[in-house]
Amino acid sequence: MFAILLVAVTVIFGLWVFARWSKVKKYWKERGVPHYSPNPIVGSLTFLQRENPSLWIRKLYNDFKGAPYVGIWLFWRPALVVNSPEIARRVLVKDADVFRNRFLSSGKTDPIGGLNVFTVNDPLWSSVRRRLTVVFTAAKLRSLQPMTITKTKNLVNRIREESKKGPVPDLREMCTDYTTDVIGEAAFGVTSNSLTSPDSIMRRVTREMMAFNFHRGLSWCSIFFFPELVDWFRLSFFPKDTMNLLRKVFQTMVAQRGGYEKPVKEPRDLLDALVKIKQEATDDEITDDILLAQAAAFLLGGFDTSGSTMTLVLYELAFHPHYQERLYQELLEAKNKSEEEYMNTSLHPELTFLDAIIKETLRIFPPMGWLDRVAGADYKIDDNLTIPAGTPVYVNGVAMQVDDQYFPEPDVFKPERFLPENERNIVPYTYMPFGDGPRNCIGMRFAYQSLRQSLAHVILNFEVRALPGATRPHHVHMEQKGLFFMPDEKLSVQFVPRENTQTGL
Template sequence: MYILLLFTLVSVCVAWLYLKWMHMKSYWVNKGVPQGPIHPLFGSMTFLQKKNPGKWMQEVYDQFKQSPYVGIWVFWRPGLVVNSPELARQVLVKDADVFRNRLLRSGQRDPLGALNLFTVDDPLWSSIRRRLTAVFTASKLRGWHELYQSKVTDLVERIRTDNEKGVSVNLRSLFADYATDIIGESSFGIQCQATKNSSGPLRAMTQEFEKYSKWRGMGWSSMFFLPEMVDICGFSFWPQHTVDYFRKIFSMMVKERGGLDKEVDGKRDLLDALLKMRQDALKDNQDMNLDILVSNAMIFLQGGYDTSSSALMYICYELAYHPEYQQRLFEELSQAKEKLGGREFEASDLAELPFLNAVFNETIRKYPIMGWLDRVALRDYQIDEHLTIKAGTVVYVNAVGMHKDSQYFPEPDKFLPERFLPENVKDVLPYTFMPFGEGPRACIGKRIGQNTVRYALAAVVLNFEIRSKPGELEPNDIEQDKRQMFYAPAQVLSVDFVSRK
């Protein structure tokens, strides 16, 4: 009797799996949408933990670049990869109200990972975004000039000291130290010294952020592509000991400001804005618990330091292999410095230097921090006259694919900053260059990231010649870390900094 029951259950499961498999194979085909090979259990996600998702997105784009979209299976969930700038605009901007949420999320057992601007859905996302926008205005950032100047002075001295000691520079670590200080002091008012000595409470945290074990890699893969498994497997966005540590730091910071209930205007820094956000929400009878504040403080720390340090790392590495561009940048900076008559660069000065900004933009074109932008359709949506997708379908805008399409950027594997000079940038087709995202969910910290990179790059190039080290990988040979979701190198990148006379 039991054997018969077991046989029946197994038969039903096998039949269900078979029908599900046949549905997956025919779903996009019946809609006239091209689709690559799929696995009966993993769908199109067999690449996870085998190659970087950004690399996989680029391969999908190259294979189906003649089609504006490609059907995929995110495990057993239908997904659509968008390869068209026109459709990218539709999804990210024109019809953003249909695509307000992302698939990415953490679980109920991980409140700090689930309640920040990066992972949370509407309506909480809109509330947080609206309340924090005031921190990132141009006028607010102008007040950070002295901080930037102090930290780039420390950065130059750090490189000189390392040279004297014969220390081989790890570019990622060096610029992570600097960027952690910028975020720590500008956002939380904490005095940080990581640029000088790679230490401090916040740097201890960002060093933990950089560690991706096999388990953490699986956790992040789940959050990005199969969030239903996060609670089942007990994954968390950040290591638990890091969360516990930051809770203590956050409590100390709040106590120094006079506590959660002390009235603030929200204009001082990110911490001030978070406190004001909670106070305003309580006045409006909205739920805004402490976890929301801590979660958003942590995501700004990670997002702020990680993106800026990665950009600086790749810029210096490319300049080491392109001395002609490095010399051109040095001359632009030197001439601009001379015109200032001894005054230090300010953010507005650096924003007006065409070649400096061209180098920055070309780097984040070639090395976008995240290679795609995911959105979930809240209702049935007509993509074009041929295709309507169902509510719940996840859509991936293939940013890295368009960044590296020779139709939009000739010789895309070459580092060519002149693409973004004023006389050429007009030829860049809208929505083919999206390093900070587009639309309502575009990166809120864009201006901070730009300033952090500009100040550091100007100081480094004016004081040092950047040279490649014998035996190091050529830029195009850099492998991307397969455990991470972001476009991070799998190996240490190092250069020589030679002091200029």
Template sequence: MIGNYVICAAIACFSFVWLWSYRKYNYWKDRGIPYDKPYFFFGNIGFIMRRSVWDYCFELRKRHPTDYVGIFLGWKPTLMVQTPELARQILKKDFEYFQDRSVNSNPTDHLGCLNLFTGNNPLWKNVRNEITPMFTPLRLKAITELMNFNAKELVVRVKQEYINNKNTVNLKQLFSMYVSDTVAYSVFGIRVSVLNNQNSPLWYITKHMVKWTFWRGFKFISIFVLPAVAVVLRVQFFSEEAANYLKMLFWNVVEERKKTENVHYKDLVSQLLSLREKLELPVGTDSKLVDEILVAQAAAFIFGSVETSSSALSYCLHELAYHPEEQAKLYNEIEMAVKESGEDILDYNKLLELKYMTICINETLRKYPPLGYLDRVCLKEYKLNDHVTIEKGNPVFVNVLAIHYNEKYYPEPMEWRPERFSSYSETDNFDYTFIPFGEGPRICIGKRYGMMQMRAALSQLILKYKVEPAVPYPVTTDPNSYLLAPKNISVKFIER
């Protein structure tokens, strides 16, 4: 008898959940909006850990070549917009409705939820205003000297490991080491070279970022796509070990600075310490929370720099290996610049003048943007057009891949053609058809930093080495990674 009651109760519960889900999954249908077919419980994210988020966005624009399409993050209705015009509305024109991102880790994970990337207004605005001076042309000019030094170490590493020893190069790891050396100085003022086998405190943290395991991938997917799950499971942006080590490193650097009060540092730690006095927070906020906010900015900068630049450099070298004519053209540009300058290393201004290099990088970012979509959350009811009204609290995504691969703007979009950007200027987003760094008030603050980092590496590598293919042309994306990351990408380096 008890068993029958249990069975009946279970059936009743399942029926209730199924009917509730059915009603939820009719959200877009009831509004006459095209949508991707959802599946029970998962909605449209049943692919996670089997395919990458990047691949899902890529395939979605083929299944639904419409201006916008409804999807479900679990049970949460989310609108994916897929045109430059709508991207402009969400990211800039009507920004007051979409100031915050939809991402969220658990509230106790301060490194994960209080940084510039994930933080909400007014925190992100206050922090951004104070950190922006880190990326002025004057500051970048100074740090380009270190980027060039690290690029020299990169050239030496290639010679020793991959030419002399004939080892297979893991481009993603190699460039992560290069970026890590530069970021160590940019954030902490630490001059160290993991490329030269020196013990780098930052590489201790960043080497884990290169490896996307199943569990690490799941944590990031939940933070960015299923924030409610992230809160329930108390998921952290960084591992506890990495977070504790980063905090220790940050405050050790601060303590050392107190001993040299008359020295003026120009790194991120210095900038954040000045922010400490200006940060506007509610009255009564614990001072420890302020300190956590400072470390959170350093953590986000490290993660963003290493992941995005290392992948972009990997894909760019891969494309150059498969495009010998374009590679020769780039080599000729670099060689001519070196001869004209009389120096074997190009400074900040000379690197900026490498127009063909810039368009090679831009075409790589067009074809391989680090994020498949840009996320925002609607803060108050918003009328997108005469047919669509977005309710408060619903996420709105901009499908970057639907725009970057639209044949209307980029004929034969699967082809890698740098000449598409021959008329490009640094501030040009091609009328919102080119948004690898995002756009609007929340555009990536480190855009120019990342671009210069790539210029420095490519200028010296291509000058010294010719690259040829080492893996099949279509590169599989890592399904465990939230950001675009190649599963296996390599080239053959040949001395010129």
């Protein structure tokens, strides 16, 4: 009797699964939306851990060229990829209230991963974002300039010492040492000397954040594409041992500044801003975990993305000496106007070609090139399609940025596209390396300031040369197991000290 019952239950369950799957796989076809055929288990996510998501979503864009959107499945959940700048504008800006939240999220078992400004949703997101914005005004960023200059000096000295031995063997490692020092000190208030001591506390932390094993890959894939799994398997956005160390560092630095009882009038850095948030909270909504989550997210979201961008800027310049010389002349002219030992941030607006080079690098290599949102209500995409509330939507910025319709010769490194006289001709919402709308990257200004400062003084002091037979920038292999668009091969260049350097470094 039991055997018969078991068989009956199995058959009924199998029929239910088959009926459910039949409905799922017809979802986009019935709505007239172009799509790949889904895998019966993972839907459209067959690329995970085998191909970088940015490369996959670029392929999707090209395979359905001209389609304003394409249907995909996150396992059995239908989602929409937006390939149209006009629809992107509505999703990110015009109708941002409908798409206020991200789809990616962590769970209750991962408070640090689930409560940071990158992953948390409303109403907590609005409260935290508003209070953190004060740190990233131009005036507040200028107060961080002395620290940034010190780290830049350390970087130049590091390059000078390494260059005596030959080519720098791992450009990304060196650049992330620099960004760890800058962002780690701004976020946690702790002195970071990664450029001079590879075993510094903050560098140990960021090195662990960069490491991907099977468990870490599973955690990130779940957080980004199947958040319900996080609590089931007690997964985490950050490595748990790393967060235990960061928690101790954070608590120590708060205590050294007088704890939460000492009033903070004007925040000097992110740590001060977080303490001030706690002091101004009228209830118990702002916990210590929420504060630590913001500092950890700022570190993770900044050190590797900025370090990778800095790496690729220098690598592109090594292969384009004519652009490098033009940049050097611009920097030299700006430096000669200054009576200070180091180039002040007040001169940064004059560095239009440096900005163009950074922006062109971010066009080709945006660290996070796809922007996820979730529809908070039924939403009319166009006359042919309305998506129901809860549908994940991905804006395909990484593909639009290399579409020859918007950027002629997209595979060619051409900084001139972003000079002031040309940048105004770029079609809006086809270039979004920092996102757009209310949920754009809060650290964008800080990233540009630290990149300008470091790159300016590196180029003022050194000529960067490509090595014979080195992989050209466009063919650099990108990470397969991670979700960000960053190189996973060691890139090596030669730094040659410039004669009669006039930088004072």
